[in-house]
Amino acid sequence: MKVALNYSNKINKIRTFALSLIFIGFGVMYLGILVKNVAWLMVIFFILGLLCIVFSTVVYFWIGLLSTRAIQIICPSCEKPTKLLGRVDACMHCKQPLTMDKNLEGVEFDEKYNSKEYRKELREKDSK
Numbered sequence: 274m275k276v277a278l279n280y281s282n283k284i285n286k287i288r289t290f291a292l293s294l295i296f297i298g299f300g301v302m303y304l305g306i307l308v309k310n311v312a313w314l315m316v317i318f319f320i321l322g323l324l325c326i327v328f329s330t331v332v333y334f335w336i337g338l339l340s341t342r343a344i345q346i347i348c349p350s351c352e353k354p355t356k357l358l359g360r361v362d363a364c365m366h367c368k369q370p371l372t373m374d375k376n377l378e379g380v381e382f383d384e385k386y387n388s389k390e391y392r393k394e395l396r397e398k399d400s401k
């Protein structure tokens with residue numbers, strides 16, 4: 274579980290980023306209202322806020338494009354449909370690290386099975 278916490282689904286990550294951009298945009302525009310006595314400062318805040326929101330729309334559009342390229346699979350861990358981006362990605366629901374690369378999967382398993390800790394575990398299980 275400790276390892277799984279370091280992983281986060283890429284599409285979810287970008288979506289969170291786009292959403293936070295919208296909030297930052299509105300926050301900056303709110304600052305513009307607060308300094309409405311200084312016209313040029315207000316205009317700058319409003320433009321910055323608008324840029325954040327426009328950029329967030331672009332990011333959302335980009336997520337749409339990425340989603341069509343992502344591979345949809347059923348997560349073997351929580352059995353919910355999830356989208357994978359790239360070679361290694363995490364499940365959207367349970368953050369289970371998943372890979373589409375069979376070679377990578379093999380290497381990971383080999384490493385785990387060859388590690389001393391894992392062998393020790395096996396031996397301890399056998400002795401019980």
Ligand SMILES: [Zn+2]
Nearest residue numbers: 348351364367
């Ligand atoms: Zn899952």
